[in-house]
Amino acid sequence: MSLPAAQPAEVLRAWQKDDSYQKILADWLSKLLPSRHASKAEPTSSILYKYFTTLKDLQTLGEEYSGIVQVDETYHKLPTFNSRLISILLSIFGEHLTRKLLRSAEKQIEKNASLRPEIQNISLVVLRALNNIIPQLENIHRALCYINGGPIQIGKMIMGIDYVQVRPAAAAYYAHLRLLGLVTLMHSIICCGQNIHRAKKHMEQMRDFPLEVNSDEACAACLEEMLQPCVLQCGHIFCIECCYGALDSCALCRSPFTKNTVIPLMNYKPGR
Incomplete structure (x- = not known):
C-alpha cells in the first residue's frame, strides 16, 4: 500500500x-x-x-x-x-x-x-x-x-x-x-x-536610437544638447553628464570604460 x-x-x-x-x-x-x-x-x-x-x-x-x-x-x-x-x-x-x-x-x-x-x-x-x-x-x-x-x-x-x-x-x-x-x-x-x-x-x-553621433544636434546617449562634450577611449563623444553619470559602456559601440579614462574636450564645441 x-x-x-x-x-x-x-x-x-x-x-x-x-x-x-x-x-x-x-x-x-x-x-x-x-x-x-x-x-x-x-x-x-x-x-x-x-x-x-x-x-x-x-x-x-x-x-x-x-x-x-x-x-x-x-x-x-x-x-x-x-x-x-x-x-x-x-x-x-x-x-x-x-x-x-x-x-x-x-x-x-x-x-x-x-x-x-x-x-x-x-x-x-x-x-x-x-x-x-x-x-x-x-x-x-x-x-x-x-x-x-x-x-x-x-x-x-x-x-x-x-x-x-x-x-x-x-x-x-x-x-x-x-x-x-x-x-x-x-x-x-x-x-x-x-x-x-x-x-x-x-x-x-x-x-529609433541614433547609431552615429551627430554633434550638430545632441548627445547620442541622452539626446540633450551637448554643452560639455567628452570623448571615450572608443572615440565616441557624449556630454559630461552621461560620461560621469549612468553610462559604464559606450552607448553606440558598447565598449566598456571607466570614469578616469573620460577626456573632457575643453576647446571643442559641437558644430564647429
Missing part, C-alpha cells in the same frame, strides 16, 4: 520550520565567523543543516514536525544520494549561479565587437529582463505548489523529488492555502508581464 502524497499545507509548514532553524544556525555562525565572511553564514548553515539531515537519510526537523518524507518520482523509494545532493546545491546556489551566468553573458556581449550595435542592445535588454524575472519565476513555482502540492524548492522539483504523508495531516488549511496560491500566481504573472512590457518598450525605443 503506497502512502498518500503530502498536502501543500504540510509541505509549506515543513519548509517554514526548516527555514527558521537554518536562520537560527546562520545567526550563530555569523557571530563565530570573521566579519568579512559574515555573508557566507547563511549558505554554510543551509549546507550543514541539510548534510546532517537529508544527506544522512534522515528527516529534517520540519519534515518530522509535519509528518512527511521525501520520495523519488515512483513514490515508493527514497531519493538517491546524488539526487538529494544536487537538489540541495540547486536550492542554495541556483539563483546566484543563474544571475552570475546572465551577468557573464552580458559582459561577453558588451565585449563582442563583431556584433552590430542594435543586436548587442537587444541581447542586453533581454538578458536584463530575464534577470529581473528570476524572483517572479520562483514565486510562480511556489504558487503552483500551494495550489497543486509538491516541493517548494525548485531544486527538488528539477530532480524529481516529492513528499508523502506518513501520518494524518490537518486538511483544514488547504482551502486557504489554495487561495493564497491563486493570488500569488496572479501577482507574479502581472510582474512578469510588466518586466516583459518594459523590455519590449525599451527595444522599440532603441530602434
Whole structure:
C-alpha cells in the first residue's frame, strides 16, 4: 500500500520550520565567523543543516514536525544520494549561479565587437529582463505548489523529488492555502508581464536610437544638447553628464570604460 502524497499545507509548514532553524544556525555562525565572511553564514548553515539531515537519510526537523518524507518520482523509494545532493546545491546556489551566468553573458556581449550595435542592445535588454524575472519565476513555482502540492524548492522539483504523508495531516488549511496560491500566481504573472512590457518598450525605443553621433544636434546617449562634450577611449563623444553619470559602456559601440579614462574636450564645441 503506497502512502498518500503530502498536502501543500504540510509541505509549506515543513519548509517554514526548516527555514527558521537554518536562520537560527546562520545567526550563530555569523557571530563565530570573521566579519568579512559574515555573508557566507547563511549558505554554510543551509549546507550543514541539510548534510546532517537529508544527506544522512534522515528527516529534517520540519519534515518530522509535519509528518512527511521525501520520495523519488515512483513514490515508493527514497531519493538517491546524488539526487538529494544536487537538489540541495540547486536550492542554495541556483539563483546566484543563474544571475552570475546572465551577468557573464552580458559582459561577453558588451565585449563582442563583431556584433552590430542594435543586436548587442537587444541581447542586453533581454538578458536584463530575464534577470529581473528570476524572483517572479520562483514565486510562480511556489504558487503552483500551494495550489497543486509538491516541493517548494525548485531544486527538488528539477530532480524529481516529492513528499508523502506518513501520518494524518490537518486538511483544514488547504482551502486557504489554495487561495493564497491563486493570488500569488496572479501577482507574479502581472510582474512578469510588466518586466516583459518594459523590455519590449525599451527595444522599440532603441530602434529609433541614433547609431552615429551627430554633434550638430545632441548627445547620442541622452539626446540633450551637448554643452560639455567628452570623448571615450572608443572615440565616441557624449556630454559630461552621461560620461560621469549612468553610462559604464559606450552607448553606440558598447565598449566598456571607466570614469578616469573620460577626456573632457575643453576647446571643442559641437558644430564647429
